[in-house]
């Protein structure tokens with residue numbers, strides 16, 4: 591089997607019944623698998639809630655045990671959700687700006703030059719994590735040097751090797767953010783902390799806790815997801831050098847290529863919702879106060895929507911993938927993530943002729959009856975110049 595392949599473990603269950611089951615810390619989850627059901631459920635925020643009292647419960651694995659701060663706007667439902675999105679959307683669309691893009695391209699070019707001069711590179715730690723952390727300094731508008739601290743935290747802020755939830759690690763992030771908020775309130779600058787401290791929602795200044803919730807989401811939500819997207823892209827191009835050449839020859843295909851890679855990789859497998867009343871999904875009864883999950887990874891391979899869903903096809907015409915979620919809670923960081931991917935593809939296509947895979951250790955998620963490869967714990971490659 592190709593090493594870069596991300597197979598679809600959900601197909602049989604998706605076709606036969608439309609859902610699967612998993613346990614998570616004694617709080618079971620009904621995993622919704624069909625594109626239509628996933629979108630419908632994502633839309634229905636009244637019956638399938640993101641907010642609610644138990645902060646961290648919609649994440650799988652649940653973060654109830656390691657987090658008290660509500661991530662905003664991710665764990666807030668309408669109508670308040672909209673107020674926060676209105677406040678944040680403009681800031682998170684800055685990656686569309688020319689100056690931002692030039693800075694991002696310069697960062698990525700430096701990093702690609704660095705790895706081109708090495709014999710072997712472990713991509714997760716020495717490429718993707720660095721790229722993600724450095725790019726985050728642009729999104730937050732903080733000094734570049736902060737990225738050194740973030741890189742030292744490793745790929746996930748709540749998980750460590752061997753531990754799916756690591757409270758000590760989470761506290762490192764919480765303390766860091768607390769400190770930065772206090773600093774910004776004493777000495778306001780032009781970074782996201784300062785901007786938020788100066789903002790109002792519904793006529794009230796944001797509290798420390800609200801700013802913290804937005805910042806935790808910004809750090810956690812776009813971390814392993816972006817790292818998976820970047821690392822999987824490198825693995826893909828290692829095994830499909832012609833696709834990289836095609837991009838070099840036809841740079842106008844980059845946007846489609848990025849959407850297709852993101853569909854195929856689905857860097858975030860699924861996201862939960864808490865059911866507020868007894869109801870039904872795909873003719874299956876679900877009880878109030880249980881959890882369902884919207885399985886983006888499965889929806890993206892639904893053959894009723896995507897032709898040859900298990901193939902990466904940069905010329906795909908219709909691509910209504912749900913890798914950035916769907917409906918109310920569509921990904922706030924999507925503009926940034928897309929810009930990172932586009933820039934990476936452009937620079938790789940121009941500088942890298944081929945990539946050799948030396949060694950891989952896959953990251954397999956265990957989801958009850960399903961096991962899904964989401965990326966790599968590590969993958970060592972050699973980048974070859976033109």
Ligand code: EMZ
Pocket residue numbers: 649653661664748806807810811812814858
């Ligand atoms: C949460 C989540 C958001 C969660 C879009 O996803 O990402 C996960 O990696 C975090 O653990 O807390 O931010």
